[in-house]
Amino acid sequence: MEPRMTHPAFVVPDAMKALQALATCASGVSKRTLDLCALRASQINGCSFCVDMHSRDAKKGGDTDERIFAVAAWRDAPFFTDAERAALALTEATTRLSDRTDPVPDEIWGEARRHYGESELAALLFGIVSINAWNRLNVATRQVAGSARG
DSSP states (O other), rough: OSSSSOOHHHSSSSHHHHHHHHHHHTTTSHHHHHHHHHHHHHHHHTHHHHHHHHHHHHTTOOHHHOOOOOOOTTOTTTOHHHHHHHHHHHHEEEEEOOGGSSSHHHHHHHHHHHSOOOHHHHHHHHHHHHHHHHHHHHHHHTTOOOOOOO
């Protein structure tokens, strides 16, 4: 598999800087949680590049194979905290905006709000927005999983 083009973040001047700046807005939430959310959004969006990257990031960050392998089935797996479950639910809802008439229902929002203060919730949303932007760029241009490792 070959990418369709050079990654757009390297083609458009200052695009990489802008994407990286967006990601820094997620600094109020644990990296462990953000890695799980990035992995889940990437699974939903079919971004093999990001699934590979964020699985490896989670592992490097000390997460267990059981948790990494179970992210797609987080509702039924015993490995996640209530706060992580709330973040994963918010990630799924925010990633799948067109799948329901009320894209982010009050139940999901309320559960996230129960575990995260306003600044943490804002940071979590920026993390979700950031990974969705990366997923869309990578999927559209068919970036190759593992290619960032050299």
